[in-house]
Amino acid sequence: MQTSNLIIALLVMSALAYYFGYQRSQGFARQLGGVRNLHSLPTYYGMRVALWCGLPSVLLLFIGLAFEESIISKLLLSGLRADIRPNSIAEYNLLMNKIENLASGALSAEGVRPALLDAAAALAYLRDTSQRLFTAMAVLTAGIGGLWGWWKMSAQLRARQQVEKVFKGFLLLCASLAILTTLGILLSVIFESLRFFQQVPISEFLFGLEWSPQTAIRADQVGGSGSFGAVPLFLGTLLISLIAMMVAVPAGLMSAIYLAEYAGSKVRSFVKPTLEILAGVPTVVYGYFAALTVAPLIRATGADFGLSVTSESALAAGLVMGIMIIPFISSLADDVINAVPQTMRDGSLALGATHSETIKQVIIPAALPGIVGGVLLAVSRAIGETMIVVMAAGLAANLTVNPLETVTTVTVQIVTLLVGDQEFDSAKTLSAFALGLMLFLVTLGLNFIALRVVKKYREQYE
Amino acid sequence: MSSSSKDTTQQIRKSLAKRYRAEKRFRLYGVLAILFGLLCVATLFVDIIGKGHGAFRQTYIELTVNYDADILGVSDINDKQQLALGNYAGLVKKSLRSKFTDVSGRREKRELYTLVSNSAEYELADRIKTSPSLLGQSEKLWVLADDDIDTYFKSLNRSDGPFIGRTSEKQQQWIQSLIDEGGIKLRFNSNFFKTGDSREPEQAGIGGAIVGSLFTLFITLVISFPIGVAAAVYLEEFAPKNRWTDFIEVNINNLAAVPSIIFGLLGLAIFINFFHVPRSVPIIGGLVLAVMTLPTIIISSRAAIKSVPPSIREAGIGIGASPVQVVLHHVLPLALPGMLTGTIIGMAQALGETAPLLMIGMVAFIVDVPGGFTDPATVLPVQIFLWADSPERAFVEKTSAAIMVLLAFLITMNTLAVVLRKRLERRW
Structure with missing residues (x-):
């Protein structure tokens, strides 16, 4: 299933979870003689079950999505035959692009080395498998989470407090994004700068009087050393x-x-x-x-x-x-x-x-x-x-x-x-x-x- | 005694006159400063409107086209492939030759053919595809003139004489004869709002850039508005007074003043290189602009929440609502107009932003109008930047016109924000 469809499916499951949670709390209310005998309003019970269903699965999905590409390319690389294994980052990027295009059909398979074709097939297979794995895991987590939330319901359950806690946690997370942004900026400039200062001494950068950043791209190129x-x-x-x-x-x-x-x-x-x-x-x-x-x-x-x-x-x-x-x-x-x-x-x-x-x-x-x-x-x-x-x-x-x-x-x-x-x-x-x-x-x-x-x-x- | 007091009076008078002169001078400096500011506003607008107003009309030339099957090389009108491969350029050339019969030699012919834009042939192809019965018939058509012809034609009535740098004398004669017979005129340039970028100034438009801007802004809005509001609610309503909260506040205030280009570096290093978001698409542009506008939205939303009087919260708590319920049911709806105003201003900022987008590859030359969030796109300010760099003279006009459109959007958004504030804001 595609990611967008999967998200829609999870939303539908959460909506169902809400409905069942709501219904069950109404059932409790009938037994006890009215909604006022419940600890929280029925909507809170519904929301609690929906959260149990949706939250873990969406979290899982996002963590998976963030690492999917790098894991797939690692797996692909380790499965490559020795004769086409890349030696440098540039070669690696070129190769990955080629395999990508082969797999998506943008590049025709004619006259391409069989090792590359195998790699393209492997990539398609890995993609397919990971898609299936994601779908299965997300749906399973949603189902188990929803069932758990539904099972643990009772009239004394502090549903409102739990829902509000999640809500406040979400607010805190949003507020903390500002710190994350600053951190991201710092990390992105500091890491690359450190790599730069390994090649050019920091004293030369800060006190040097000449700026001409044209460096030779190939080793044998005539040109400025920068x-x-x-x-x-x-x-x-x-x-x-x-x-x-x-x-x-x-x-x-x-x-x-x-x-x-x-x-x-x-x-x-x-x-x-x-x-x-x-x-x-x-x-x-x-x-x-x-x-x-x-x-x-x-x-x-x-x-x-x-x-x-x-x-x-x-x-x-x-x-x-x-x-x-x-x-x-x-x-x-x-x-x-x-x-x-x-x-x-x-x-x-x-x-x-x-x-x-x-x-x-x-x-x-x-x-x-x-x-x-x-x-x-x-x-x-x-x-x-x-x-x-x-x-x-x-x-x-x-x-x-x-x-x-x-x-x-x-x-x-x-x-x-x-x-x-x-x-x-x-x-x-x-x-x-x-x-x-x-x-x-x-x-x-x-x-x-x-x-x-x-x-x-x-x-x-x- | 009396003489010394007279002296003092005189001295005071003298110094008073001096002090009054200083007062007047000081006032004058103030007036001058304000006049300078107003002059800058006026110059900026007059300059841009003066340069750009011409681009909304484009020169068209009337041609009598004979859809000759032999020249086209089309024998069967239902054969799609034949139609697609037809020699439409030949049709255009032939109708130009039949209009100006005094042309001889290769050079003159080439000059003649550059009177009209090369988009004319595509127009003919479209005509015949939509109405195949035209084959073998003749019709009169207005086709787009080349950008150099357009520049020349528009500059004809200028006080310091027309701009002749890019047209030959022969071409000027032809244009004169066209003017005499009424075969050349300016029409409203609707293409400018529909098409994407082009190397040919007469075909270039801002349609693609506007659509790209809309997609990008949509992503920015969807990400930054909920997160900004949530962060503001947390900081105003729930945050305990501790070091972590203080740290968040300092961070937000600092981020609001970080140069925008730094956010471009963030997008390049984190989003593109680390998370492998594709380049040049509205998603990455929207993400970077969302991170950039977030502090603005948070700060204005906090101000809006602060302006809701505490009595409302106390009343809510008093009748048994939980703090979360008070915020969701009472504070947020009351603060929403203020938040929306801040968000619109933030969006206007994002719409005008260029520098961070240069870092993440939104400067590509893109001809097609983007159709989705993952299509390569450019945005309006970047399009302006690209055109401003182009050497063709006709692009000066286009650039200024694009700026006028951008400013119109910005002024509309800001006016909307002001109106919204006036209409919906409550004074307690």
Whole structure:
């Protein structure tokens, strides 16, 4: 039976289990003289039996599905004849693909070595057997579970508590998925990074000044041996983020101050949502805007002043990224400025300070921790921003701080290294995960500090 | 005494004037910052709409086609194989030659044939398959023009002169004669919304990408909404105050701020390499986007649950309901509008996301409109990314038009969220 059909069958069995459980509890109720003599409502008895029927079998099914493929390919590999046994991972993948296509009929059997045909037949047989095994096991578990649940029923059974316990367990599981995700991210980047650092020393990666990840794919190929010094990438990322911050922080902060302190409610109700539009525009649109509109504009302007600007300048990418971050900073700053107690404003104004003096000398110092937290969050967004730099910044890893030249960033390199076909044992591919690890650690650090600062600040005025 | 007090007054006046000037300057900076922001919004939209509005109409050329059985090489109209192999390109060429009789030499002929898109022959094939009686007859047909012709024709009325980079003088003459006789015109480009990607800009559409986006978003919604709501309910209603709960909270807040590309790495290393989920299909895209939007949904759902007043819970407990019953029967229905709003905003975020999808192979060149969750697909933002990289000039227009469609979707979703909040949200 196919997996989808099997799941439907299990659902039907659970529904039946619910029905029988419900009926049996009604039977108890009749004997005892009414539902109120039962411990729980009849629906809970039904649900309990349904859970006994469905839960173990579905769990079994999922565990099986997760490991089915790897077990089948292990079995297949051990059964292969010696003359076609693969020697490397690449050969293994090729062979598996071939056998797969033979088994599914996508590849015609003509002129194929008999050993391969045997393997394809073995694969089909293994698949078939595992399908049958799964069906039998799942249905059997469901049946036994359902019967057990039904058998153990009595009028005193604490069915509601048991069902609620399962429900709460499910909720806890869902909440814990966040931890699982973090763990998954960490594991995925750390494992591949460790493999990378076995090939390239960590000191070279962190302090090397040259980045050219082109490694020879075949042993006899003439070509770069690859150098993995990531300093130019870090510098490029910092440069573009710095430009973005130089646009976003003044513009975002000043507009937040104006909106919070000066603007009337009419202006506010128009300007705020309009600026928020900028936050909702997808980054790929900003990238397109930067590459096709802003970069040529900067190039032409530079030419007017006699400057040579590359068409993939850091300035274009940084500028547009700054525009993207304006609403982020302005809405965070708006929140913290509004959280400053009115009494502080009143006190300052009563002493004779002008409005702008109050803002500069009372409100901003009071709101500073919150603003700093917001800016840190914005920096972490700028560092991790991908599409704008992929489309508007270049690939050349220049070690420069000149905003008119091409620089590349960590995210650009991750994308370039991982788009398309990859081989997971070359330093070139693995270096993307090392870059990912750096990115994750830096942004995690920034977020952690920023969130703590903001939280502390909030508590101060609550 | 009096003179010194006068001095002080004067000094104060002077400094007051200075302070007022500073005040005005400060206000001006604020106004400037806001104007800059508004200017950016306006520029972005004007730029994109200005570049993209043309793509919704496409140039068509009128041809008189004679379905000549000899040229087609079809002797028996009921023979399917003959029909499939027919020389439809020959028909198109012949009708072009009969329209412009002044063509001589191979080069001019080749230029003539590139007036119309190569999709014209497939159109003819479809015509004859649906109505076989056309064989041997003539009919007038509007066929798609080539993308270079389209670009030229659309730029004819531009103030700085037409774009002639990709058309020859001879072709421009032909187009002029077509204009004079009314044989060329712009029509609504319905293909743009129906077809998948293509190497030929005039045939390329966002139909495939939209369907791919819908499939992907469906998977994202199905996974992230129940899990997000369940997690929020647990954290707000049942979680004991202990280290594990604190740890979960810190994790959720941090995940909300992790760069999206990291989720792409997660998808590549865990889902594809470890669990062998196939690449380039809506399932893997939906999974990665679900993991990415989960924190957003959890955070907004928690806010929605928090806004349900405790008196409701106390009343429920008071008449003998269990905590689980109180949550399921009372708290959840009351918090649902807020949760839905948060989910729609999360979905809008997922719809606009590109970077993680690049990692998991959703950047393939896919011509067919996907028919299911396991068909190779691309999504709208990735299609925009792919087109933005294409060298053909006609793709600039297409890219901007695709952006307009994407923005329209996003604005609709966000408006829906706002309306939903206004309509359904209760103030206690």
